[in-house]
Amino acid sequence: MTAKVYVTPKRGVLDPQGKAVANALHALGFAEVDDVRIGKYVEIRLGGSPSDVSARVRDICEKLLANQVIEDFRFEIGDDGVKPR
Amino acid sequence: MKWGVLVFPGSNDDQDALWALGEILGQDAVALWHKDADLKGVDAVVVPGGFSYGDYLRCGAMARFSPVMESVGRFAAEGGFVLGFCNGFQILCEAGLLPGVLVRNRSLTFICQRVHLRVENAATAFTRLCREREILEIPIKHGEGCYFADDETLGELEARGQVLFRYVDSQGEATPQANPNGSLGSIAGVMNARGNVFGMMPHPEHAVDPAVGGCDGQKLFRSLIDHLERGVRQPRLAAADGRP
Numbered sequence: 529m530t531a532k533v534y535v536t537p538k539r540g541v542l543d544p545q546g547k548a549v550a551n552a553l554h555a556l557g558f559a560e561v562d563d564v565r566i567g568k569y570v571e572i573r574l575g576g577s578p579s580d581v582s583a584r585v586r587d588i589c590e591k592l593l594a595n596q597v598i599e600d601f602r603f604e605i606g607d608d609g610v611k612p613r
Numbered sequence: 614m615k616w617g618v619l620v621f622p623g624s625n626d627d628q629d630a631l632w633a634l635g636e637i638l639g640q641d642a643v644a645l646w647h648k649d650a651d652l653k654g655v656d657a658v659v660v661p662g663g664f665s666y667g668d669y670l671r672c673g674a675m676a677r678f679s680p681v682m683e684s685v686g687r688f689a690a691e692g693g694f695v696l697g698f699c700n701g702f703q704i705l706c707e708a709g710l711l712p713g714v715l716v717r718n719r720s721l722t723f724i725c726q727r728v729h730l731r732v733e734n735a736a737t738a739f740t741r742l743c744r745e746r747e748i749l750e751i752p753i754k755h756g757e758g759c760y761f762a763d764d765e766t767l768g769e770l771e772a773r774g775q776v777l778f779r780y781v782d783s784q785g786e787a788t789p790q791a792n793p794n795g796s797l798g799s800i801a802g803v804m805n806a807r808g809n810v811f812g813m814m815p816h817p818e819h820a821v822d823p824a825v826g827g828c829d830g831q832k833l834f835r836s837l838i839d840h841l842e843r844g845v846r847q848p849r850l851a852a853a854d855g856r857p
Contacts, residue, residue, distance in 0.1 A: 541761065542795070544721050595671055595707065597714045598761060 529574055530608040531585045535594045535601045536567035567599070573608055581605055614841050616642040617655035619685070619701075621676050626662035626698065626818060633818040634659075638834055647679040656841055657694040658685055660701030662754075662816060672715060672757045673703030682708055694738065694837060695810045699755055702802070702812030710810045711803055712770065713762030718755070719795025725754040727826065728793055728815060730801050731781040734774040737804060738840040739811045742832050748785050749778075749829040751815040753793060758814040760796035760803070770803055778802035778813055 537543045543565050550564040570593055576584065585603050594601040618630045627644060634642035643653055647665075652658065666675035676682060682704070689695050689710055697705040705711045718724060727750055732743040743749070762770070770776050778801040782791040787799040794814070802813030817830030 541716070542719065542759075544717055544719050544795075548721055592670070592674065595674070595714055597763070598716060 529578060529581055530606050531572040531574060531581070531588075531603050532606065533570040533572065533585070533589060533593055533601060533603040534567060535570065535589075535599050537565055538598055538600050541598045568593075578605075614640060614656040614838055615654065616640050616657050616659060617645040617652055618642060618659045618661055619647065619681055620644050620661075621647045621663070621665035621679065623665045623667055624661050624663035624700070626700075626816065629816075630659050630661045630698070630818040633821040633830070634834065637821045638831065638838070640834075640838070645681055647676070647681045650680040650684045652681075652684050652688055657696065657837060658688060659818075660685070660695065660697035660704050660812075661818070662699030662701060665700055665704060668700075668757075671707065673700060673705075673707040676700075676704045677708035686710065689805075689810050692807070692809055694841070696739065696833070696837070697810075697812035698816050698818060699753075699758070699814055702814055703757065705810060705812045711805055711812050712766050712775075713760055713803065715755075715757050715814065716759045716761050717757050718759050718793070723754070723756040724758070724793050725752070726793065727752045728801075729781050729783055729785070729791065730778040730815060731785050731787070733776045733779055734804075736774070737777060737808055737811075737836075739804065739833055739836055740777055741840055742836040746785065748781065748783070749820075749832065750827055751817055751820045751830050752826070753815045755794070755814055758794040758796070760794075760798075760800040760814070762797065767798060769806075770800075771798070773806060775804045775806065776800050776802075777804055777811065778815070 546564040546566045553561045589601040620627045634640040703715045730749045732747045735743045735745045779799045780792045781787045792799045804811045817833045820830030
């Protein structure tokens with residue numbers, strides 16, 4: 529299985545990187561850009577039982593991948609192209 | 614008293630801290646390797662600056678899983694004194710030993726300069742030799758030193774006197790211009806509610822020798838030495854295998 533994890537800055541937390549990129553886009557003429565938020569994308573391949581995979585990935589996110597003082601996370605679980613027989 | 618300075622892969626202020634404590638302050642100071650859970654009977658632990666584990670994922674996020682940090686967690690829970698500077702502050706926040714978190718400087722640039730700090734609470738083990746609202750000059754050098762916590766946490770920190778240092782100008786005013794990294798409330802250093810764990814972004818270990826720009830950093834170390842040598846000794850951590 530593959531877990532695709534998205535870690536994003538919480539609303540209300542200043543994201544100076546996103547702000548700098550938004551300013552750069554304005555300078556390039558993309559005047560319609562209202563806001564940019566920059567986060568992380570993490571892809572995890574993992575085994576084990578599919579029945580509790582969501583709980584395990586949630587645990588991974590809470591324990592390490594996201595600092596919940598400043599970050600939110602969400603994830604999708606998919607197969608990784610290897611079909612079970 | 615005996616001090617321990619943690620050493621992670623990527624620490625780079627560990628030797629400066631050992632030198633400040635050993636050579637300048639005449640203390641017994643030992644290095645504590647990150648893979649070694651034994652704290653060697655120290656009275657206080659310094660978590661030094663640097664880029665532990667390459668700052669991967671988030672600054673300080675990986676270091677908290679090392680064997681030595683498990684011991685530091687128990688040491689702090691037993692009332693042992695722990696000080697974190699720069700990356701050490703980030704590690705203590707990530708480990709949950711201090712509230713809040715350090716994020717990217719608002720300017721997005723790495724900053725290396727001397728700053729003025731105002732002592733916000735001089736009635737702590739870490740600041741007892743300072744005067745209330747005294748101005749100290751201590752250097753910073755970091756890219757991720759912007760202190761952030763939610764409003765509720767900030768309110769509690771302020772109400773309980775857990776903010777020990779604030780960035781100010783040379784006149785002691787906490788102006789936006791004097792806040793180098795965008796920290797909320799111009800916060801430069803905080804303490805836990807119990808008063809035995811403290812972290813700050815500036816580097817007191819780089820301000821201990823008049824030959825290299827001043828001695829204001831000595832006041833922090835001397836405060837804790839004074840506190841502990843007045844007989845309020847903290848329990849020493851048992852050996853890692855549980856034997857006394």
